[in-house]
Amino acid sequence: MSDPKRLERLIGTINEQGNLKDYSAPPPIVTLEEFFEGNDIIGSICANLTDSEFEAVGGLQGIYNLLKEIRTKDEVQALLVPIYDYDVDEGWPSADSVYLICRHPPAVIERWIDVIRPSDIFDITETWAQQTPACAPGLDSGMRCYQLWWD
Secondary structure, eight states, X not given: OOOHHXXXXXXXXXXXTOOTTOTTSOOOEEOHHHHHTTOOOTTSSOTTSOHHHHHHHTHHHXXXXXXXXXXXXXXXXXXXXXXXXXXXXXXXXBOXXXXXXESOOHHHHHHHHGGGOOSEEEEOGGGTTTSSOTTSOOOOTTOEEEEEEOO
C-alpha cells in the first residue's frame, strides 16, 4: 500500500504549482524522491512495459534505481518527473514521461534507458522555459532537455 503521508506531501507539492487539470499550464514537476518514495502503484510510470519487462527491471524500485543512477552521471544536471494526472481512485499521481537535463546526445541516453523503453525521446530544450513551472531549474550552459515519454 502506498504511503499516505508521502502521498499527501506529493499532492501538496503538485498543488503548489497550480491546477493539474489546467491543460494550458505547464505540468507540475517533482523530484524522483517525491514521485517514487512511498509509491507502489504499478503503471504510475512506464505504463507501456509488459508485466515481464516490469519484473525484469525490478518493478518501481528498479525504475527508481535506474533513474537515480542516470541522475548521478557526469554531464547530467537534473532528472525530474512531470505529473500527468492524479485520480484519487488510482492511489498515486501518474507520469507519462521524465525530463532529463544533460549534455549527452539521444543515442547515449537510449543506451541508458533501453530496459524501460520510452516510446519516444523529444528534445524540448527550445521550449523548456515556456512549458515548465516556475520551480523548474534553468538550463546550465550547454545543457539540453529531453522528455522521455511513454505512450
